[in-house]
Amino acid sequence: MSALACLRVVVRSDQTEYSDEALGHLVAKFTAAFLEVRWSWPRKFSLINPYAFLLNDPRAAELDTAELGRLSAELHDHLFGVAEAGGSDVTVLLYEGEDSAMAQFADLDEAQLLQAMTDPAAAPPGGRLSQITPDGRRLQLPPVETETTDAAVGQTGAGAARGMDRLPNVEAVQGVYYSAREIFVADVVASTPAESRAHYSLVDGDDHLPADPAAFDADCVIAAFRFLAESRSNTPLYLPISFSTILRPSRRAAYAAVLSILPASERRRLAAAVYDVPRAPSFHALRQLHEVLDATFSAIDLRTHDPAFEIDQLHAEAVSSVTLVLPQAEPERRLLVLKRFISKMEAYKRRRIWPGVTNVRTRRELETALEAKMPFVTGPGVCRPQNEALGGRAWRTDQLPVMPLVETRRPLPA
Missing domain, CATH: 3.30.70 (Alpha-Beta Plaits)
Incomplete structure (x- = not known):
């Protein structure tokens, strides 16, 4: 048969x-x-x-x-x-x-x-x-x-x-907030299948991660075309890339083929948000990432759940940034994880790699990050899913989080 x-x-x-x-x-x-x-x-x-x-x-x-x-x-x-x-x-x-x-x-x-x-x-x-x-x-x-x-x-x-x-996917972005200037400097792309009970997002915690990372990443490549065309500024769009999936020899060629459809002329506006990165990614793994991603993306962000990410093992400017994903845990536990990450900010400065934190949910978490002068913050406590990019917009911290500015093409799943 x-x-x-x-x-x-x-x-x-x-x-x-x-x-x-x-x-x-x-x-x-x-x-x-x-x-x-x-x-x-x-x-x-x-x-x-x-x-x-x-x-x-x-x-x-x-x-x-x-x-x-x-x-x-x-x-x-x-x-x-x-x-x-x-x-x-x-x-x-x-x-x-x-x-x-x-x-x-x-x-x-x-x-x-x-x-x-x-x-x-x-x-x-x-x-x-x-x-x-x-x-x-x-x-x-x-x-x-x-x-x-x-x-x-x-x-x-x-x-x-x-x-x-079948209905079209729900395409959305969530802004990346730069605390020093009180402005959104980039957006993270997401695409959610119509049948999903919850929206997909890299910045809203593990409950909103996709069941099929490769399909999610490919859908976000498609979504990027609309946001590139409709964005009011030239600020970057971060596209999800699954660390464990792209490093599989059997999947690497598929990723390269998907990414190749993105226009080379827009490379400076595209950044890779590599998620589920382990505490100590090897030099070989990072080299493979660069081999696949550098032709398409002007920046690479590594997203890790480990506040003790071994930043000192990376070469200077090995990547553009490292972002901590706050855990799905009790509020006090989340704050302890955040503060542990904050304690290593000098190491990031020595390596000339930007630190950031995502899945920020509460005002207390946001204020803790801002007081420590954490450069970049994202999450539902900063910006909810949007139908249009926020990059380039000034926004006062006392007016966060940003709720949906315009009605989505169809209601976002809860």
Whole structure:
């Protein structure tokens, strides 16, 4: 039992300013990065040409299209900006048939594909052509009158339920506060799946960390495009990077592929927030981080739960900053951890590495950090999830925390 199909991405090339060569390169790079994360092992994919990929699922008789639905919307946002409701210049097609027929389908040009979507005779014979909708449904092409039946959508069971109910992720940012000047100097990006009961965040503590770090990090890369375009200033955006995941040899290439879709021209506005860093990361691990991240990010922040993080073992300016994540614990315990971290601030100064603290929840914690002249503070006691970036905005400390300034695109889960 093994399911095979040819995935085709159809882009309205007349609606872009890219050359044919540049457009093909972008589509291929983005689609490959998307599949690296969404089309997980033991499922496989391979590039046929910039617009066509061969998909394989050795465990299934038919491909589950629930995860593929997001490709059209996310690729549209990347190439054209956020789509209007119900509109997109990107179409995702799936062709299932003999190997020779799939090879012919992969070679069809844009005009031939558009004709095949309405004329059965225009598609290679002996196969089945479907369109994958943004909510993950499979629509038979050309359309049939009984499209609403299971046979028409070609999807059953749990996959159909997920596809029919899929909503866009909730994208948000939370400001990084620089206490010396009472100003927000950066934002931390988050992206929460529609089905999640709590919002995801790097700055709100362990209860808000993602169940699937690699998928979360990839979703935040997608979210970054909107915030880069909409931000009122040139202050940095911090994107989550899972320390333990990116250092796995089997996952490092996938991370590199995902990060490669970020525009190189925006490197100075992008920073990496590397989370779940151990007390004493090795020199080898840090070198691997730099090898993967330096081409994309202008700064690297290490986030650790250990107040005794071995800063003296790092070379000067080995990273831009180290941020302590306050624990999920009783208030007095949290303050003790914070003060222990504060006691090592001189060591950070010697290494020319900025210290910071996150998951700040109470006024007392905030005041303790400010009195110690902790440069950077984040957390729900500083800034709640926002729909737009705060970087560059002055904000008095007595007016913290910042509550949502504008209504989100849909209510954030509690």
